[in-house]
Amino acid sequence: AQSVTQPDIHITVSEGASLELRCNYSYGATPYLFWYVQSPGQGLQLLLKYFSGDTLVQGIKGFEAEFKRSQSSFNLRKPSVHWSDAAEYFCAVGAGGGNKLTFGTGTQLKVEL
Amino acid sequence: GAVVSQHPSWVICKSGTSVKIECRSLDFQATTMFWYRQFPKQSLMLMATSNEGSKATYEQGVEKDKFLINHASLTLSTLTVTSAHPEDSSFYICSARDRGYSETQYFGPGTRLLVL
Numbered sequence: 720a721q722s723v724t725q726p727d728i729h730i731t732v733s734e735g736a737s738l739e740l741r742c743n744y745s746y747g748a749t750p751y752l753f754w755y756v757q758s759p760g761q762g763l764q765l766l767l768k769y770f771s772g773d774t775l776v777q778g779i780k781g782f783e784a785e786f787k788r789s790q791s792s793f794n795l796r797k798p799s800v801h802w803s804d805a806a807e808y809f810c811a812v813g814a815g816g817g818n819k820l821t822f823g824t825g826t827q828l829k830v831e832l
Numbered sequence: 833g834a835v836v837s838q839h840p841s842w843v844i845c846k847s848g849t850s851v852k853i854e855c856r857s858l859d860f861q862a863t864t865m866f867w868y869r870q871f872p873k874q875s876l877m878l879m880a881t882s883n884e885g886s887k888a889t890y891e892q893g894v895e896k897d898k899f900l901i902n903h904a905s906l907t908l909s910t911l912t913v914t915s916a917h918p919e920d921s922s923f924y925i926c927s928a929r930d931r932g933y934s935e936t937q938y939f940g941p942g943t944r945l946l947v948l
Contacts, residue, residue: 753936763876765938824874
């Protein structure tokens with residue numbers, strides 16, 4: 720069965736600083752990987768996804784993520800964080816065909832002005 | 833595109849009553865919809881997978897008689913919490929998988945249920 724680990728429960732960065740959120744996955748085959756963002760009391764918005772091909776994927780809101788098979792990682796990055804990026808970020812791995820998603824425990828991002 | 837709505841956005845009910853939550857894909861057809869439950873400051877836990885025109889598949893530990901799921905059309909799935917109790921209070925989120933792009937799930941805004 721697949722699993723996802725997000726080792727950082729909380730992260731605080733200053734506005735304008737760079738950001739990296741860590742995600743490690745466990746899955747026997749080639750994974751489908753996703754990053755979602757959740758604002759308080761809201762549903763999840765898809766930031767980006769990786770299925771195959773170029774291991775550096777670009778998403779919305781200036782986010783990118785890099786798939787590293789050797790490290791079983793799919794870390795999310797943003798070169799310059801904006802105050803509006805404060806939210807909960809979830810990494811998820813999908814089984815073949817995207818039938819089920821397994822989510823990490825999430826990373827709460829706080830942005831200091 | 834790929835918008836999913838949920839109704840209601842929040843509901844308060846008395847213990848013992850039933851509550852129905854609707855999940856709609858607004859601009860795409862969804863052969864599969866998923867229902868998740870999220871406790872405060874926790875991750876999402878998949879409750880069941882709903883396929884249009886067939887019975888839902890429930891995750892281990894989820895009571896299918898308490899959480900009734902119906903997926904009657906390609907754009908609508910409903911979750912009914914029957915005989916609700918305070919421990920059923922939670923944030924319920926649905927997602928829908930676009931029939932044309934089957935690997936990606938699009939999420940609704942969630943429904944907050946409070947059972948008194």
